[in-house]
Amino acid sequence: MLTRPFGLLKFCLLACGISAASLANAALTIEITQRLNEATPIAVVPFGGVQSADNTGAIIAADLDRSGSFNVVERSKLPSLPSSSAEILPSVWQSVPADYIVVGSVSRLPDGRLSYRYELLKRGGLERVLGETFTVDSGRARDAAHYIADKIYKQATGEPGIFATKILYVNQYNRDGRKRYRLELSDIDGARQVTLLDSVEPILSPTWSPSARQIAYVSFESRKPAIFVQNLSTRQRTKLTDFSGLNGAPSWSPDGKRMAMTLSRDGNPELYVMDLTTNALTRLTNNPAIDTEPRWTSDGKSLVFTSDRSGGPQIYRLNIATGDTKRLTFIGKFNARADISPNDRHLAMVHQAGGNNYTIALQDLSNGIFSTLTDTPLDESPSFSPNSKMVVYATRKGNKGVLGIMSLDGRFKLRLPAVDGEVREPVWSPYLR
Template sequence: MRFFSLSVLMLLVTLSGSAQAMLSIEISKALAQLKPLAVLPFADEDGGENIASIVRNDLTRGGLLKIVAENDLPMGLTLAGTIHPDSWQALPGDLLLRGNQRREADGKLSFSYELLRRDSAAPLLAERFTVSSSRWRDAGHYISDRVFETLTGEKGIFSTRIAYINVYERDGKRRYRLELSDIDGARRTRLLDSNEPIMSATWSPDGRSMAYVSFETGQSQIYIQNLQTRERKRLTNFEGVNGAPSWSPDGKNLLMSLSRDGNAEIYVMDIATQALTRLTNNPAIDTEPRWLQDGQQIIFTSDRGGRPQLYRLDIASGDSKRLTFEGRFNAKAAPSPDGRFVAMVHDSGDGRYRLAVRDLNTGTTDILSESSLDDSPSFAPDSRLLVYGSRQGGGRGLRVQSIDGKTQWRIPTQQGEIKGPVWSPFLR
């Protein structure tokens, strides 16, 4: 029976990347010609926090649109009715978003908005809707998604969520929380709190459940938890390692790494019956399996070549082929939802563990970050943005960047050490 050294095991559990890519993103000619978008404060009788700030920040983070800074908005723009030609002339672009928000008699919030273009008689987009007061931020993210898709042709990711592990202290003792938040870090909610480690969280394809590894019984075990009901179900309780769960694209099966037979191998479990099928049989340590979008292939980490590298396995034939050769360490594979890219933790040989992305179409690999110890890349459902844990400035937090390196932002820090982020699928 063989084991990774403790240092390699820790790297496989915690590593990832940061910020500077050379991969190209195809943008339509129409998108490239878009002028800046001005987002006006929504008319608001209550005078509370304005939903326009959420929309403006969302669309700025999206990276494909130029958003006029609030301080650069010209005076005299009306929140309703016809916009005077002089006001259009004062704008630095041809696009304008405006609307209003008000509280109804039953306490619900009503929103209406319109997306206007200079010299266009009709709005590009106009909607009216009502939500409960607790879903105020949902309304802002929804408007952002609709505007983004109207202008770019790409589905917005602003209503998605990010899960992560928060390692914090209570009464001088270390504790672990599995938490969820909006992609801007707001509305943090707790899914599980434990005095034992939690790791390897992963979303189900429908966004309704999560699988993760918990050590609450003293050894690693894989659980599934329903996000709505909070009901939990333990899937594995084998001796040794029970780790690295990954949902199949159809949500019916779960990949995992088990050492039940003495060596860490890749298995697939039918979730309904909990029947197991072994996929690898090698003296090396095989771990961190991830499905490719076709559901017929997986990518996993193995040291069968002497050091941890990524391998691709065809499920039908059982054939495995080495995928990565650059650098002395490649692990923590994160395939993009569109099946084109694989993000990974990469060490070129200088002892710095950074984020890299491999284009499966061209076979090229580009390093995205300049940090020395980052963690767990995870693609947004648009296959264009990545979230990862990063140790910068003495602490661990979450960062987001596009794979072309042009869009980057940091999710606000909070108490504790934040790591192991995973981006949800589209949630509506």
């Protein structure tokens, strides 16, 4: 039933025939599999005052712990549970093995909103290096906790935090003996999972708009591939393309005005760009090879993409204005499904390491250094965090599809398996605006 243009699906490692467990709840869980020994020790005291199901301090602690940059001190080692710096006795807290201490509290205002107050203290003289009071609507308790964790991360490391961002992914499951697919959205800690689309036909290649207010993806719900755009707040869906043949691999330009994609409307899979205001199409490549999986550089002037024009799948860069194309990868006979880091420094890709093993590899675009990040045999779909520090990807644990997150130096790893079902095709959101 697959025609030649769908030969490029091997680049994407779709493997739609893998089995799936029945789905009761597609929420993700967290398993930290490797830590940094030199991570900064930090004590996060449970917040005082009004709390929702999860204590604000516990959410902040979990965020920082999963970042790979911090080692959170166990609660049992805290000498007391202060909610402000005024309640801390320096002589007692000097013995706590932490470079930083986080304290705070939550109160409910008469109108029902929640007021948050937090402080970040340096251990030495318990110096207050960060503090803030703010209010949120009552349903945004987790947003408030992720916001505080982001502020602490930025203060301590100098880099933006990513705890308030989201992950989009596909969950494959069985219902009544029939395979189904869900497009899921969750916090990066797996909480607050939302189903955006549920279909008996495959869902592929989800991607974010730069504003994080819209997503695009490929759906086979009409029995052939079509690219859809969906508004996250209204849930309104628009079919963007439905040409004969392949409609695949959508990718938003950094300014949000154009969409790169792969189409075979003229016979062969080629790269196109659509103006999202006029829907006008511009063809970018004209090669007898398969050109697919475009991703924009941050300046919107170039695309990196996969092509087998050299005899096997490799990564290339296309200058949109001139049409000049340059091969970027040379190590290994298979490199595909690349993502470029938001700072344009690295490429993450699916790399055939030998035999039938597919791993996630990293190439430094400034010096050409190529390294393999993962050592599991069936990894796919790498996507960078918006601060360019981590990569999320699809992998296997036993016979089940899970998501993995890894720091670029490979020293911190965690897994996000679904409670049920197979999770794959992850893509990390940009910073939420």
